[in-house]
Amino acid sequence: MFVLRQCLTLGTKSSVRNFAAATNLVNVKINEDTGVVIMELNKPPVNSLNYELLEAMHRTLVKLENERCSGMILTSSSPNTFSAGLDLLEMYKPTVDKARKFWGMLQNTWIKLYSAPYPTVAAINGHSPAGGCLLAMSCEYRIMVPKKKIGLNETQLGIVAPQWFQDCMKNIIGSRQAEKALIAGTLFSSEEAAKIGLIDELATDKEDLMKKAHDFMDEQLGLPPLARSTVKIGFRKDTLNRLINSREVDTKYFIDFIFQPKVQESLEMYLQALKKK
Numbered sequence: 001m002f003v004l005r006q007c008l009t010l011g012t013k014s015s016v017r018n019f020a021a022a023t024n025l026v027n028v029k030i031n032e033d034t035g036v037v038i039m040e041l042n043k044p045p046v047n048s049l050n051y052e053l054l055e056a057m058h059r060t061l062v063k064l065e066n067e068r069c070s071g072m073i074l075t076s077s078s079p080n081t082f083s084a085g086l087d088l089l090e091m092y093k094p095t096v097d098k099a100r101k102f103w104g105m106l107q108n109t110w111i112k113l114y115s116a117p118y119p120t121v122a123a124i125n126g127h128s129p130a131g132g133c134l135l136a137m138s139c140e141y142r143i144m145v146p147k148k149k150i151g152l153n154e155t156q157l158g159i160v161a162p163q164w165f166q167d168c169m170k171n172i173i174g175s176r177q178a179e180k181a182l183i184a185g186t187l188f189s190s191e192e193a194a195k196i197g198l199i200d201e202l203a204t205d206k207e208d209l210m211k212k213a214h215d216f217m218d219e220q221l222g223l224p225p226l227a228r229s230t231v232k233i234g235f236r237k238d239t240l241n242r243l244i245n246s247r248e249v250d251t252k253y254f255i256d257f258i259f260q261p262k263v264q265e266s267l268e269m270y271l272q273a274l275k276k277k
């Protein structure tokens with residue numbers, strides 16, 4: 001399997017097809033022989049998750065349900081960042097309608113990614129704060145390059161990681177570690193994240209990252225898919241249902257929270273600090 005994959009990725013046999021996407025915000029390639037898809041986030045400079053990027057991801061995930069997709073590797077085209085998390089401009093002085101639409105699309109995208117029946121791997125090739133960490137945590141397996149940062153740092157920004165973000169973290173690193181990390185808004189180095197199990201493997205560099213992602217995929221493709229996905233969904237259904245059954249309440253929390261003047265002030269200051277960097 002490994003040799004076959006090497007041949008395919010080295011291009012000896014050109015069986016990799018670009019997946020027709022409506023935008024170039026995601027680059028999607030499907031290996032026609034193995035069915036493995038690489039979805040590369042492509043919104044420079046830092047893949048901040050605005051409505052359009054989330055919509056492109058969601059549309060791709062829906063499309064993959066009708067393709068012969070056997071697994072998906074999520075990564076980024078940015079040299080330094082996997083994803084900078086939610087686009088702060090979506091939360092800074094939006095209209096209620098815009099904020100509602102944005103949050104709905106984030107929920108849609110997360111539900112699709114978290115419940116995908118096929119194996120999913122986050123090949124984390126850069127920083128992955130907040131919503132970026134959520135994307136990574138929604139995959140089944142996480143591999144990360146050294147010396148980058150990952151975590152749910154919302155508290156540090158004066159905002160709160162929603163319950164389902166928190167649940168994802170709890171499911172991976174356990175309740176005690178998650179409580180400490182969420183209260184403090186800790187951004188872990190790749191090395192620290194590997195120690196506490198927030199990521200599964202450290203890669204030496206980007207090449208090693210993709211090799212390890214394909215290795216994980218090869219292992220998973222050797223398992224009976226129905227049994228595999230049934231166990232996966234069994235583990236994830238409580239977390240999924242918690243959001244699915246309270247989407248409207250969750251949206252109301254989001255809207256009520258971000259429209260508070262203090263929260264808008266914090267966002268403004270943070271945006272200015274980012275621009276001044």
Ligand SMILES: CCCCCCCC/C=C\C/C=C/C(=O)SCCNC(=O)CCNC(=O)[C@H](O)C(C)(C)COP(=O)(O)OP(=O)(O)OC[C@H]1O[C@@H](n2cnc3c(N)ncnc32)[C@H](O)[C@@H]1OP(=O)(O)O
Pocket residue numbers: 045046048049080081083084085086087088089127129130131132153154157159160161162163253254257258271274275276277
């Ligand atoms: C009771 C229940 C209540 C529930 C309430 C819910 C409310 C809360 C809702 C949601 C939770 C929020 C989740 C989030 O994801 S918030 C976003 C958090 N993200 C961050 O803190 C990361 C910020 N960015 C960085 O730290 C860095 O950019 C970096 C480390 C990712 C990359 O660094 P570097 O390569 O040096 O790039 P720059 O910093 O120079 O950035 C380039 C460029 O991009 C802009 N930018 C960066 N991040 C964002 C972002 N998240 N959104 C929008 N724009 C971003 C940055 O400003 C620069 O812009 P430029 O100067 O114009 O080029």
